[in-house]
Amino acid sequence: MQGAKVSIVSDSAILTAALEQSISSTFGSVRHVSSVVELLRAPDWQLTVSxxxxxxxxxxxxxxxxxxxxxxxxxxxxxxxxxxxxxxxRDLLPFVGALMPNGTSLEEINLAARIVQPGLKLLPSDAFSLLYSAPRHAKEDGPQPVKLLTERELGVLQLLAEGCSNKTIARRLNVSDSTIRVHVRAILKKLKMQNRTQAALYAIGNQAEGTAGSRSPRDQD
Incomplete structure (x- = not known):
């Protein structure tokens, strides 16, 4: 993972120094940012672990x-x-890569940075009940019924619920990565979701109620 960049966002010089010493052994470049506002102003912040x-x-x-x-x-x-x-x-749970409790060790924070770098997620166990309930607290113009999705979109949604990446879904359905990206965008738009995590959780909830996932992901468009 040498060469990957990490931004440490903190107003604590002591914490920053400790984190920098721990994380620099794993990542190639570590920089200090004083606030979240400064982080979001950096032109490459989306490409780094923060x-x-x-x-x-x-x-x-x-x-x-x-x-x-x-x-x-x-x-x-x-x-x-x-x-x-x-x-x-709570509002950040569907989006951030990791949420670490107070008292987390430097080694654990280092591990969390390594986990989120390829797009994986790490949350406390008590966060999952909030995540699973999130779609049920949507605003009035929230998620639309899964019946709006095509056969292929239902298949892609089912694989999202299984935690598959776009590349894995493309391989299993024997299509290109770009085709899957198009399907995922269509699914998010139709269900009025903001990201694939919300869509996956919505799919899991509907599967539990027996209202989705009944069609094979290999069905044709």
């Missing part, structure tokens, strides 16, 4: 949720402080 010390959950949530493409938040590791809980970051 370890974000969340001193104020409301401020952090406000600025990160203002990003137009929420998929760009997938490489952010959020560090909770003090008495902060998962509820303080």
């Amino acid at each position: 370890v974000l010390d969340a001193a104020d959950p409301k401020v952090v949530t406000h600025h990160l949720m203002s990003v137009s493409n929420k998929d760009d938040l997938a490489r952010i590791v959020v560090l909770m402080r003090g008495n902060q809980t998962v509820l303080d970051f």
Whole structure:
């Protein structure tokens, strides 16, 4: 993973120095950023892993949720402080790559940065109940019924629910990666979701109720 970049976002010089010493052994380039606002102004922030010390959950949530493409938040590791809980970051759970409890060791933060770098997700166990309930708290113009999806889109959605990447889905359906990207965009638009994580969780919920996933992902368009 040498050569990958990490941004440490914190106003604490002590924490920054400790994190830099730990993370620099794994990543090729580590830089210090004083605030989330400064991070989002960097032209390449979407391409780096960011370890974000969340001193104020409301401020952090406000600025990160203002990003137009929420998929760009997938490489952010959020560090909770003090008495902060998962509820303080509820709106960010579907988007950020990792949420680390207060007291997490430097080694664990380093591991989290490595996990989110390729697009994987790491959350506390008590975050999953909030994630699974998220689609049921959607606003009035929220998710539309899965019956709006085509046969192929239903198949792609089913594989998203299984945690498959675009490349894996393309290989299993014997189509190109670009074709799968088109299908995923169509699914998100029809279900009025902001990212693939929300769509996958919605699919899992519908499968549990017996309203989706009954058609094979190998069915033709």
